[in-house]
Amino acid sequence: MTNALINIDFQKDNFNKAYEKVIINNTFFEQDAYYLNYKSRYLNTIKALSKLNLPISSNILEISGGQISLLLKEMYNLNCTVVDVNDKYETGIIENGIDFCVCDLLHDDIPGENQYDLIVMCEVIEHLTVPPDWTFKKLKKHLKPGGWLLLTTPNFYRFRNLVRMVLGIEIFCPFFQPERGQGIGHFIEYSKENLEWSLEKAGFESITIEHKQLDFSGATTLAKLARIISSPLFIRPLWRDNLVATAQKPNNSVLS
Template sequence: MTTSTTTPARTGLRDFYEDPTVPVASGTPRSLRQARMLADVLGPATAGAKTVLDIGCGDGTAAATAAPLLAGHRLIGVDWSQDALRRAHAHMPYTVRGELTDGGLPFATGAADAVLFSEVVEHLVDPDGALDEIRRVLRPGGHLMLSTPNLAAWYNRALLLAGVQPVFSEVSLRAIHGRPGREVVGHLRLYTARALREFVTASGFEVVRLAGAPFHGVPRPLWPLDRLACAAPSFSSILLLHARRT
């Protein structure tokens, strides 16, 4: 069965991501789990405040969820969208425009202790260049906290067996074709747990931990199953990866 939900035509990829109506996050549970992982790694700010860059911060809602767990640390929102930065400033005191190109982030080499990279990599044309730039701004041993939808989520495995386009994957920026759901979110690349590990390792990082998180878009009757799947990250809806810069 093929479904199609249309959205207004846009002139290009940048216009698509500038649209504030486009959903940009997989929900509060993911933000909380990721923030807890980072807080455990950084420790309390009483031992020394750390600089954390939230790269691709969007409207700042994920940072607002994480902020209480990162109290005392310096959280800086980074995005290329001026509209997103204006909205993010309501949730975080420091915001700055930057791009994930060579030298596109306005920070010195090794300036950051940690980078939050949430729900961004799946939207990128050049993820290799993006991780190169993130690696540049991280100090040696600095932490990367990356989250992204899981192509091999438990329900996607069943959908593929039935010949249905997996959730999170998209063939158009204008409409949904061949998969469940109603929202076009602009995913260009998707990762399995194995692919994400290999990709991040090849980019000069050491993977420390891979965890799972639930997805708010799963139908409510299936929420218990989705949370259960988090125990095996390769089956979970969202992949949460912690890596260190080598």
């Protein structure tokens, strides 16, 4: 796969303009404060994508949300498709020139095999009540040979979890098997080693996983302050909040 596109002329100013237009000022994302707090997460995710070599006519699939697709469409005019467990954002996504499909990964199959150059899955895998290699195998079917998977997910060994364990506070949400279209919180989180093993088991190669601090935001002012105060601890990669992984479907893979 050649003819890199996304890494051409990446500029923070362009991201800021796109973020303001399609994320903050749209009419269908209901929590403006959330997107203001977590802007740096999306910035750093786009920067991670910019390092991948993708063909000019790339087809991109985003699992859940649609925020990354909106930004890629606005900044680079890429062909994007969003799949989500319900149709909550369908109208807004389609009005921005992006295809949309309702699909619950636990119950449904995504239309089209060997179709996408890139699949993006941000903060999703920790919500799925199945082994991650099962999910990765399912997604790999829809990548073209040589296509890429990019995912972000919380790091099990993040400092927040260590503090909670010491204090005897629950880390994860209660586990249950959700009905079709029903959401579930973080019932599990993964270490770098576990995520790498799962991607290898699913048949991916060229796997890169990094401990990252994608943002210093928090759900409350106190949580945000605590993260800022503890930020020197994140010099140690193991304690950072996020894992950012890229993995490639083998070029000799045709049907799976």
